[in-house]
Amino acid sequence: MPDSTPHSAQLDDVLRELAALENPKFRVVNERNGDDHGVNLTQLRAVAKRLKKQQELAIELWETGDTAARLLATLVCRPRSFTPAQIDTMIREIRSPKLLDWFIVNVVKPGKHGEQFRERWADDDGDLVGRAGWTLHGDKVVKAPDDVDVDALLDTIEREMKSAPENKQWAMNSCLAFIGINHPDRRARAVGIGEDLEVLIDYPASPGCTSPYAPAWIAEMVGRQTATA
Structure with a gap:
């Protein structure tokens, strides 16, 4: 769940949008595979397409600890902006197989430190x-x-x-x-x-x-x- 750190207004808007996309049926299916979210990934990609690349927002999304928010973060980040220490820390925080796969595909491979x-x-x-x-x-x-x-x-x-x-x-x-x-x-x-x-x-x-x-x-x-x- 999102943490208690003060959020930017944009982050709050995005988190509300993700919450509105939450579907209990999707969550049940995802949880069978170890993924703790209920957001349709096609809808998540549509949100990312609208937001475009925003590194600061990506970092805020990641810091919430929420899996859906972190999935979105992998789509809106600028992979080459992360330091090696950030990449190593982030991957060790991941608890969802789907998030891990997206992190590898969208952050590690396009970046410069993998x-x-x-x-x-x-x-x-x-x-x-x-x-x-x-x-x-x-x-x-x-x-x-x-x-x-x-x-x-x-x-x-x-x-x-x-x-x-x-x-x-x-x-x-x-x-x-x-x-x-x-x-x-x-x-x-x-x-x-x-x-x-x-x-x-x-x-x-x-x-x-x-x-x-x-x-x-x-x-x-x-x-x-x-x-x-």
């Missing part, structure tokens, strides 16, 4: 901080494979993924799949690690959706690549 935190966050024991680091590892594997030690990542995944906390495990598993999909010379090892660890092997996938179980995910995506080659 690379220095990639390995530090991945090594962190915290569930969401660890997820942040492994999400950045996965992005690097796909977009800049020459800048990452793929074999070292596979070593860590093989050693630690089975016992990692849920959110961090999910990101490590995604990184494993990305390695198998994008690195043919490491594909057999990636599949073998997935088969040995069996992480997410029983995860229920909806009809028509790809299983998150890494060996199945790798096989599906490589098959698609082959079919369109």
Whole structure:
């Protein structure tokens, strides 16, 4: 909930708007996924589009501690205006998986400090901080494979993924799949690690959706690549 710090008039107006968008049905669904807000994200994006970029407002929104306000903050901030200390502090305050993902996509990646935190966050024991680091590892594997030690990542995944906390495990598993999909010379090892660890092997996938179980995910995506080659 918003804190007791004096707010600007604009912040008060925005918080009232977010409160009016709160929908109990959305909150029930979101809370199943660990996200404590009930605002429709399409409506939230519309608010951000109207507000445009406002760094001071973004900081005020973040400081309320409210998840919906913080989601909005990631959309209206100027990512390159944050210092490394601010980025590291902010990510350690996050308690919502959706907010973490938006923070990575809208703040960390467009900013200028993410690379220095990639390995530090991945090594962190915290569930969401660890997820942040492994999400950045996965992005690097796909977009800049020459800048990452793929074999070292596979070593860590093989050693630690089975016992990692849920959110961090999910990101490590995604990184494993990305390695198998994008690195043919490491594909057999990636599949073998997935088969040995069996992480997410029983995860229920909806009809028509790809299983998150890494060996199945790798096989599906490589098959698609082959079919369109």
